[in-house]
Amino acid sequence: MGHSGGCPGHGRHWFSVHGQAYLRSPVCVRCGAENPHKLTEDQWSELVHFNQHYPAYVGQPVVDAIRKAGRG
Numbered sequence: 001m002g003h004s005g006g007c008p009g010h011g012r013h014w015f016s017v018h019g020q021a022y023l024r025s026p027v028c029v030r031c032g033a034e035n036p037h038k039l040t041e042d043q044w045s046e047l048v049h050f051n052q053h054y055p056a057y058v059g060q061p062v063v064d065a066i067r068k069a070g071r072g
Helices: 041-053 060-068
Strands: 020-024
């Protein structure tokens, strides 16, 4: 899943949900590369809560990461 260098087709990875700069993601929201900075429990809680209310908004790579982590 991880990619060396930048995000394919985008120049850099993006580890926050689109339009929600405070909302950190465990993976790149574009390509799914793993975030090198692990999320805190509070960040996980915020992300899962946001995803419960706006499930289509966070993007499939993030939804997959939430499920893989057993958090949703």
